[in-house]
Amino acid sequence: MRALALLPLVLCGCLPVSTYYAEGVSFAQLDRDNTRCDVAALRDAPVAHQTRQHAPRYVPHRVCNAAGHCHTNGGVWVPGDIYSVDVNADLRKRVKAQCMGDRGYSPVELPACPPAVAQAAPPGPSPVLPRLNAQSCAIRTDGGLRIVTQG
16 A cells, blocks of 8 residues: 555655765766676675564454344464565665775765756766755666756
């Protein structure tokens, strides 16, 4: 249900954009470094799925008569849902962040550009990551990300 609530925001590009940033680096270099660090993080902290189960719960059987008087008459145990979790996911994120930091990048979160700014911006990703200021915003493009710095 929550995913459906976020769908209009995703479709309009209204959500903030999280990325790694280093002023003056080409988008192509950022993309290469991102890929290298993803591969290194996956190598150093591989996916490790574990199957787990939520605790079972007891559901009492409630019986009521025509007068509205109720009592509990036994019940059933319902097994907990089975799910899987990647126990290395957080470690992999930290390994990637460290790798990108070693390459001179910092994580940033930029607001999505307003529609008027997005429509006026050239198509495609930023050729070079510009200097950021308080009015910087981001546009997701087919080829990556365009950062617009106003003012």
